[in-house]
Amino acid sequence: MSESKNTLTNAVHDLLRKAIIEQALKPGMRLPEDTVGEQFGVSRTIVRHALVRLENEGLVITRRNRGAFVAEPSREEAQQIFEVRRCLEHEVIRILCDRMPESGYDQLNAHVRLEQGAKGKDGPVSIRLAGEFHVLLAALTGNEVLARYVSEVVLRCSLIMSMYARSHSSDCAVDEHSQIIEAIREGDKDRAMHIMGHHLGAVAGRAELSPKPDSISAILSHYGKELAQ
Template sequence: MTSAKQPFNGMIVYQRLRRAILEQALLPGTRLREDAIGEQFGVSRTIVRQALVRLETEHLVETQRNRGSCVAEPSLDEAEQIFEIRHCLEGEVIRRLVDRISVIGLESLDSHVAHEARVQGKNGPASIRLAGEFHILLAELTGNKILANYVSELVTRCSLILAMYSRSHSSDCAVNEHRSIIQAIRDKDIKSAMTIMDHHLGAVQGRADLSGDEKDNLQSVLARYAEDPPA
C-alpha cells in the first residue's frame, strides 16, 4: 500500500477527492481546506487548488466568498431537474444499446455487475460508487462521447443529491436491476429495458428525503483516500 506521506501529483489528488465525494465520504457542504488537503496528500496548495478547480467544473465543488471551497450542495429544485434530464438521457442510452451493443460491451457490463456483487454488503462506499459507474459505462458503450459526458455529469451530481436527501437503503435492488437491464439489452427487448431503467431511476429518485447526517472530519476521511484504493 502506498504511504500517505508520499507525494502525489495533481491528477491523483483530483481522483482521490472525486472518489471520496462520489462514495459520500465527503458529504455536501464539507469545507475543503487547501492546507489540510495539501498536508494529507503531501502536495502544495497550488496543486490542491488545481484539483478543486477541476472538481468545480464538474459541479462537485463550489467556491464561496469568505468560505473557500466546499463539496457542492444541490438544491431540491436542482435535484428534480437533474433526475428529469437523467431519465431522458438514459432512455436514449437504452435505445442506442439495444440497437447496437457488441458482445464485448455486454461482457464489460457483466464484469462490472459481478464487481458490484462482490462488494455488496461488504463495502458501502464502493457499492455507491460502482452503482453510478454502471450507468456511466452504459453511456460510454453507446460510442457517443457527448452523450456519455452528459450522463457522467448527471450521475456524479446524483451522488451529491443522494448524500444530502436520501434515506438509508440496501444495494440489493440496484445490483439485481442492473442485471435485468443487461439481460433486456442482450435480448434486444427495448420495451422491457426501458421499463426496468425507468423503474430503477424512479426508485433512486424516490429515496430523496431531507437528511440530518453529520459530516465526517475532512482529514480523517482523506487519510483513507491518501492510500491506494482496495482491489
C-alpha cells in the same frame, strides 16, 4: 501545465471525487487547499486545479473569500438533475439496443459481479459502484459527449443521495442492472427502458426530494381528508 503536474492534478481530483461519492467528505464540508495539499503531498496550485475540475462537475462550490466546499444541491436542483438523468439514460438504452460493442456484455457482467461482491458490506462503495455501472453503459455507446453528460449527472446524483437518501438497496440495484443487461442483449428496447425508468424512479424515491411539511396542520391535513369522506 506540465505532464507531471497534470498527472498529479488528475490523481488528486480522482481521490477527492471518490471521497465525496463514498460520503467520507460530506456535503457542506470545507476543503482548505493547504490541508488537502498536505494530506496528498502536493502543492496548493495542484489542489486548486483539481477543485476547479470538481466545481465544473457540480461536486464542489467556491464561496467568495471562504474557499471551496463540497456542494449541497437544493431539493429543486436535485429534482432537475434526476429529470435530466432519465432523459439521458433512455437515450443510452436506445443506442445500445441498436449497437453494443463486442466486449460490452463482458464488461457489464464483470461490473455487476463487483457490485454483487460489495452487497451488504459497504454502503458507500455500493453507491459508487452502482453509479459506475451507469457511467459504463453510457461509455459503451461510443458517444463521448453523451458519456460525459451521463457521468456528470450520475456523480451529482450520488452526492444528492448522500444528502437526502433514506437508504440504499444494493440488492435491488444489482438485480435491476442484470435485468437491463438482459433486455439490451435481447434487443427489447421498450422493456430495457421500462426497467431503467423504474430503476431510476426507485433511486429518486429513496431521496426525500419533496418539501417536508413543517407544521402539525400540514402533516394532519392529509388524514383530515379521509375523515371528511
